[in-house]
Amino acid sequence: MKSIFLRNNLIYIRNKSMVFYSLFSVFISLIIYSLFIGRNIESNFSENPYGNIIAQQWLLGGILSITPITVSLSCFSIMVRDKYYGALDDFFIAPVKKYEISGGFILSSVVISLLMCIIQILLFIIIIAENPLDFFESTQFFKLLTALFISTLFGSSMSYFLSIFFKNPSTYGSANSLISTIIGFTNGVFLDLGSFPDSMLPIIKLLPTSHISVIFRNILLKPRISTVFDNTDSLLLRSFSENMGISFYIGNREISLMESLIYVFIWSSVFFMLSVIKGNKNDK
Template sequence: MNALVYRGLRLFFKNKQAVMGAFIAAFILIGLYVFLLGDSLVNQLSALSNPQLVVDTWMLAGVIGIVSASSTLGSASLMIRDRERNVYTDFMISPIQKRKIMLGYFLSTFMVSVIITFSVAIVAELYIVFLSKGAFLTLEQAILLFFSCLFTVFCSSAFMFFVASFFRKIDTFSTMTSIIGPLLGFLTGCYVPIGSLPETAQMVVKYFPLTSGVVLIRRVLTENVFTSDNPEAVRVIKEELGITMGGQHELLFPFVLLAISGIVFLAIALWNIKRFEVKR
């Protein structure tokens, strides 16, 4: 299984197109922020002491959340590509347990996302401190950010593995990923503040599992931003921007939701792949 994980990592990072594709959704968010939403959001938050820093941290938290999902797309496609080239069949008739082979594909997807997500998180923190003039995260906040990213990556990887389990042709999956990447930005409330969405869309965003991960990351990155502002105004703005949402005011709930959702997605994906093999 370790060899399969190493193979997945090597093939992904060797493919420059796949690596660049992992950042497409993040580039879209940055473009929306720079050219369309940035100044408007800053003006709307003018009552705060440092609205620019609030918007910067909100946007960068969204970038981390989106990258955790979009970075799994190229790696998850490896299993489909192997199916199409019958490499997957060769693995299945080998002495290695089928469960370990499938977990090898998932773990390579997970590791790819971990590497890229944590790299982006480090860059985001440096941007906040040195360009946006924010404060460094405390040790406690850094640990919380670490686990927030880790749980988000787990849920994202399981979700993408679940999606990939339904495809047999790499061309079809590639077409679908060009839609899924940007769509995730809307489903997690990263492209547009959640409070500005219609009520029905807000419900979809709030109950989409990956949104919990983005909420956690936002809470950590913005924790040092609102210290000198009016508590009531901060509460309203946090709800509007999706920094806190409903039952997600508590820390435990988002972590539990991400873990359970990830396990469910992974279990269904493994069952679906096994069903596919039985049909063959």
């Protein structure tokens, strides 16, 4: 496991195009934010001193929700390429347990995804944040780190499962682009969830990827918007939270942050188990 982990990390770091495209989503999101989304959100809070920070944290939450998935998909292009050139067969005939091989690939993806997320947070604060010292509250860091770990674990497990079905690197790359684009929309990165038809919202609420977006935005924005909407109707606060993807509701009950974290973790376990089952069938 350790050898595969170190090997994949070195391959990824030395591949400049992989690193570039892992960070590319930040710059695309920043452009869309600057031209469209940011102005609309900031205009709604033009008289509030926290208006700019709310808009910026909303965008960062969206970026962090897709990064663990896009980076993980990119990481597992290494495994697809190994499969294409026959290197993966050498791993499986070696005297190494299969779960150690799977664990090495997934652990490598988790570490790289975490690193890319941290770099993106730093880039975002440097480029966008007007007051970096006021961008985070001290109570948010532990929650943010927990969310980053669970989201990268999910992204790695899901990407590993998906990569099993591909044998050609070019086909896998095309699928990556399609998956990343779909997740970008369903996570409310390019459009807020209030812009979607009501018929789509129940489907979006079932997607673990959408819960990742809600998790990050809940952590980043909940303390701030609670202050902003302190003296207003609770229905207005709920409407804003739902439309902006800060909270999910089932009926009149808000899905808690812990419930969303558990939901994403369960899906991580499901994808990992499916990967092991599928991998064993392919070996027979």
